[in-house]
Amino acid sequence: MPVRSMLSVRLGERRLKITELARQTGISRGTLTRLYHDEADRVDLDVLSRLCAALGCTVADLLEYRAEA
Template sequence: MIKCHLSKILGERRLKISDLARDTNINRGTLTRLYHETAERIDLDVLDSLCRYLNCRLDELLEFVDTAEVHDATQE
């Protein structure tokens, strides 16, 4: 599973989705789906724009979480 940390980053920086959409020209719906982690796909140019605007690395924005490991840990 891929975890998106956009909501955490925006919260820490006190930014709103509407500000991000206006400043980056990324569709507000796209940003909302990333914020709520309901996006099923992301264009590379969106990731590039977000990383540039937020001055962050891709691994700070997105994280791979192995759901098998999470499931195994809860079984113990």
């Protein structure tokens, strides 16, 4: 898939755990775990908005597009 979740990188930079982020944002651990492991098929705009607010970043910091060769 050409779109990749960068949540694991952002959490690593902040030394933040999925459980703490779930507590801060109200996003389920399951959703965050799928994003963390880059296994999500889709992401709601509300989820992206909450993540950006909690992590102080933009959508471009959370998702990366790689053109398929």
